[in-house]
Amino acid sequence: MRPFPRTTGTMRIIRSTMARREYQQLRRGTSLIVCSENEGIDIFIPLLLFTLLGIYLVYNRYHTIRNRPVRFSIPAPDASFINWRSLIIPNPNLMSHQDDPMLLPSHSDPAWRDMVQTDGSEAEIVTERKFVTSFDPSTGQHIATIPYHKIQLAQRAQTYWARSSWVERRRVLRSLLRWTIDEKETIARVCCRDTGKTMVDAAFGEILTTCSKATWLIKNGEKTLRTERRSGNILLAHKVSTVQYEPLGVVSAIVSWNYPFHNVMSPIMAALTAGNGIVIKCSEHVAWSSRYFVAAVRECLRACRWDPDLVQLVVCLPEDAESLTTSPLIRHITFIGSEEVGRRVAIAATTHLTPCTLELGGKDPAIVLPGTDVMKWAGLWMRGVFQASGQNCIGIERFIVHSSVYPQFMAEMDRRIKLLRTGSVLNASAEGFVQIVDVGAQISSARFAELERLVQAAVEDGADLVVGGGRWRNPFLEEGLYFSPTLLGNVSDQMEIAQTEVFAPIMLVMPYDTVPEAIEIANSTRYGLGASVWGPDETLCAHVARELECGMVSVNDFGVFYLNQDLPFGGVKASGYGRFGGPEGLRSLTNPKAVIVDKWPWLIRTQIPRVLDYPIGSLVKRNSCRVLQTLRGATRTRSNSMGWSSSHGQLVSNNLKISDFRFLFCFAPSVLRGSTLSTYSYLPGLECVGCDIACV
Numbered sequence: 001m002r003p004f005p006r007t008t009g010t011m012r013i014i015r016s017t018m019a020r021r022e023y024q025q026l027r028r029g030t031s032l033i034v035c036s037e038n039e040g041i042d043i044f045i046p047l048l049l050f051t052l053l054g055i056y057l058v059y060n061r062y063h064t065i066r067n068r069p070v071r072f073s074i075p076a077p078d079a080s081f082i083n084w085r086s087l088i089i090p091n092p093n094l095m096s097h098q099d100d101p102m103l104l105p106s107h108s109d110p111a112w113r114d115m116v117q118t119d120g121s122e123a124e125i126v127t128e129r130k131f132v133t134s135f136d137p138s139t140g141q142h143i144a145t146i147p148y149h150k151i152q153l154a155q156r157a158q159t160y161w162a163r164s165s166w167v168e169r170r171r172v173l174r175s176l177l178r179w180t181i182d183e184k185e186t187i188a189r190v191c192c193r194d195t196g197k198t199m200v201d202a203a204f205g206e207i208l209t210t211c212s213k214a215t216w217l218i219k220n221g222e223k224t225l226r227t228e229r230r231s232g233n234i235l236l237a238h239k240v241s242t243v244q245y246e247p248l249g250v251v252s253a254i255v256s257w258n259y260p261f262h263n264v265m266s267p268i269m270a271a272l273t274a275g276n277g278i279v280i281k282c283s284e285h286v287a288w289s290s291r292y293f294v295a296a297v298r299e300c301l302r303a304c305r306w307d308p309d310l311v312q313l314v315v316c317l318p319e320d321a322e323s324l325t326t327s328p329l330i331r332h333i334t335f336i337g338s339e340e341v342g343r344r345v346a347i348a349a350t351t352h353l354t355p356c357t358l359e360l361g362g363k364d365p366a367i368v369l370p371g372t373d374v375m376k377w378a379g380l381w382m383r384g385v386f387q388a389s390g391q392n393c394i395g396i397e398r399f400i401v402h403s404s405v406y407p408q409f410m411a412e413m414d415r416r417i418k419l420l421r422t423g424s425v426l427n428a429s430a431e432g433f434v435q436i437v438d439v440g441a442q443i444s445s446a447r448f449a450e451l452e453r454l455v456q457a458a459v460e461d462g463a464d465l466v467v468g469g470g471r472w473r474n475p476f477l478e479e480g481l482y483f484s485p486t487l488l489g490n491v492s493d494q495m496e497i498a499q500t501e502v503f504a505p506i507m508l509v510m511p512y513d514t515v516p517e518a519i520e521i522a523n524s525t526r527y528g529l530g531a532s533v534w535g536p537d538e539t540l541c542a543h544v545a546r547e548l549e550c551g552m553v554s555v556n557d558f559g560v561f562y563l564n565q566d567l568p569f570g571g572v573k574a575s576g577y578g579r580f581g582g583p584e585g586l587r588s589l590t591n592p593k594a595v596i597v598d599k600w601p602w603l604i605r606t607q608i609p610r611v612l613d614y615p616i617g618s619l620v621k622r623n624s625c626r627v628l629q630t631l632r633g634a635t636r637t638r639s640n641s642m643g644w645s646s647s648h649g650q651l652v653s654n655n656l657k658i659s660d661f662r663f664l665f666c667f668a669p670s671v672l673r674g675s676t677l678s679t680y681s682y683l684p685g686l687e688c689v690g691c692d693i694a695c696v
Contacts, residue, residue, distance in 0.1 A: 140479025154277030196441030247275030362529030369535030
């Protein structure tokens with residue numbers, strides 16, 4: 001057999017070349033594989049991103065559809081238009097229909113009929129009804145004669161609404177907000193027609209504040225009322241403590257006339273957010289506009305597929321509202337109005353212990369500190385007094401001005417007040433032009449005589465009447481209800497007008513010499529709603545603000561509390577109690593229910609030690625043990641009913657020593673046979689001081 005030839009150098013070169021080629025091919029193959037894997041990864045990432053984007057778009061679309069406001073419409077009343085004309089009522093008042101039967105609706109009008117619930121069916125019966133006359137305070141024109149409405153509680157509708165989701169509640173609020181924005185001009189004209197205010201006052205006091213309220217509720221309502229976890233202590237380390245904010249049921253709001261749209265819509269939106277039904281008792285002075293606004297809310301609920309009976313309107317005089325304030329079915333009452341009526345509401349609510357939130361009158365001071373720039377803040381001061389013709393719950397009623405600033409302050413206010421124009425913004429001239437108006441009408445002429453008396457009494461006591469002081473007769477609007485813009489200087493806190501809420505376009509100026517004197521003057525009234533401090537020294541302003549007895553105070557600004565809906569709104573002293581703004585106000589419309597559950601129910605539960613289980617066996621054993629020492633901090637505590645006996649080192653209450661009780665109270669985990677942990681085993685500073693019964 002021929003032997004295998006020896007490997008020559010040439011063969012080695014050939015073999016190494018072949019091996020090198022195979023190695024290079026292997027490397028190329030590997031790189032191809034690696035490239036293929038990288039390409040797979042590069043494709044997977046875009047696919048993942050597109051998938052996530054698609055999921056987000058689908059979710060966002062679904063979320064948008066569910067939260068999209070529902071558009072609805074309600075015809076604007078004829079009286080809201082500028083060219084509207086009607087019968088002018090001589091000396092107009094709420095009972096003018098009694099003097100002129102022509103103001104009453106015909107007997108065929110549905111206003112003469114009542115809708116009553118009988119066994120679930122509606123029966124229409126003709127009854128003798130009561131009415132209130134609605135008229136334009138700026139012109140005296142008759143708007144409508146509104147019938148009393150019976151109180152129809154929204155209990156059945158509220159039962160379903162209480163179980164609504166937050167998405168559904170926000171949808172209703174968004175729909176109301178959209179309608180308010182779309183119909184802002186109509187809403188403002190309706191407010192002006194029913195109250196005689198200006199369009200500027202309606203825009204700021206009605207539209208802007210209501211939109212702020214709705215926006216805050218949409219954004220923070222769920223966050224404020226969601227179940228809240230509270231901290232515990234060592235005794236409840238094995239428990240979870242929460243607070244659940246549950247709807248109260250049907251609540252009511254008795255509101256004033258000075259801001260008809262805001263005062264109706266704000267409590268309605270808050271009540272709906274809390275899951276409640278609501279009965280609104282509007283002021284009889286603005287029954288016409290309130291009926292329009294509540295009709296819009298009911299139409300919104302209907303468009304969102306909810307029962308419109310969730311919101312009810314009551315129209316009646318204050319003396320006829322007792323059936324509402326004393327009803328056992330009303331779970332909460334919000335009242336906005338005068339101190340006198342607020343007291344009656346609070347007393348009536350005690351019949352069934354109904355909780356109340358009262359926002360009453362005020363005598364808000366504005367303290368002008370030394371060095372204040374009068375020209376810088378003069379515009380805000382004018383609005384603080386003459387906004388809504390002085391009919392503003394947080395309007396400035398008293399200017400407390402430092403003597404160094406007083407002369408310039410009086411001169412500038414005198415100049416500006418004399419330029420103010422009074423009239424109606426909805427009364428167009430024959431040429432179609434609308435008068436520019438700074439100050440609107442008063443809601444009623446009932447207080448004109450009292451206002452004139454207060455001004456005259458102040459003048460007799462030494463005050464300086466610079467401008468105004470009485471009723472003003474508009475030569476073109478003879479039945480209009482106007483009070484002259486008034487400037488009264490050198491007022492002292494002893495004068496009756498300085499202690500009485502005037503609620504009119506009257507500027508009172510009170511000079512002072514020292515800051516403590518200014519604080520004393522500001523706190524001298526029985527009211528405590530709002531206040532403001534003006535000056536260049538921020539530290540001094542902050543100090544004065546802390547010393548004021550009021551529910552709200554602003555520095556170098558006026559009346560902006562309600563624009564920040566996260567703040568509580570309300571006063572102290574005779575200005576009421578409770579809050580209806582911010583988280584505090586929203587939570588007041590709920591029942592805060594405390595709930596405690598086991599943190600680890602499968603591991604630890606609260607158990608009573610065997611020796612303490614009823615009947616306590618150790619009580620029948622005489623001299624079975626001595627009492628445990630209690631916590632050292634507790635035994636050192638003194639009170640009126642408990643004293644420390646230094647001779648015995650024991651706690652004594654009503655001459656009875658704790659050591660007289662013969663029972664076993666051993667705080668040791670071993671007492672609990674078969675249990676892993678116990679609440680009592682965590683008590684610090686406790687020790688057994690001599691038991692005849694062994695603790696096993």
